[in-house]
Amino acid sequence: MKSTSAATFDEAYYQRFYFDQKTRVVDPQHMERLGDFVCSYLQFLRVPVHRVLDVGCGIGLWKAVVARHFPLATYHGVEFSPYLCERYGWEPGSVVDYRAEAPFDLVICQGVLAYLNPADLKRALHNLGQLSHGALYLEALSREDWELGIVDEDLTDPGLFRHRAALYRRGLEAGFTPQGGGLWLSRQAEVPLFALETLNQG
Structure with a gap:
């Protein structure tokens, strides 16, 4: 199967999953709690x-x-959806093959990777390792969650x-520690880091 096409992420998609209060997948309170946790940690x-990429x-x-916790940091948004790039002015790009002149201190990738087929997912996970030399926040639903x-x-x-x-x-372990x-x-x-601050370290 192919990865989800850019045409899927149109105005109707964002109306359903982001703008409609009855069907949206995230609310402001959730984002506030999540953002406070990630940035505070x-x-x-x-x-x-200093440099943040939201892919x-x-x-x-x-x-x-990001602006609230790191007021001096630059935020760079990259988006696969042509609709959102036109509406918000994001840079067009895909987590699978996006390139930057220099790596970022923090890369955010939320709700993206489950739209990729296994081959593209493998490429994307490797690419995230190239894009960050600091930290990565990753959120993706797995089969176990279902x-x-x-x-x-x-x-x-x-x-x-x-x-799974x-x-x-497996795709992240070469570039990151959890x-x-x-x-x-x-x-x-x-x-x-102390030994017990990092997962899966002997």
Whole structure:
């Protein structure tokens, strides 16, 4: 199967999943809690954040979060949807093959990867490792989430691929160490961590 095409992410898609209060997948309170967690933990770890990339930035929900926690940082939104690029002025691009002149301190990739087929997913996970030399926040539904009944099927896009969580982890482990809560720290980051602060470290 092919990855989801750009044409899918039109005005009707965002009306359903983002603008309509009855069917949207995220609300302002959720974003506030999530943003406070991610940014505060990075500040606790003393990860310097000057340049932020939001790849698959959607309607830009992270922009205000980043500005509040890192007021001196630059925020760069990249989006696959032609509709959103025209509406918000994001740079057109895909997490699969987006390139930047220099890596970012924080890369955000939320709700994007489950739209990719296995081959594109593998490329995207490798690319995320190239794009970040600091931290990555990643959110993606896995097959286990469906099997455990965590997913709200009334609100979730039925077109998502159901990749195993292990597939995501394998694709990230070459470039990152897992911190929990969707946060991953680049292996290039010079951040000292105690053994119990990092997952899956012997």
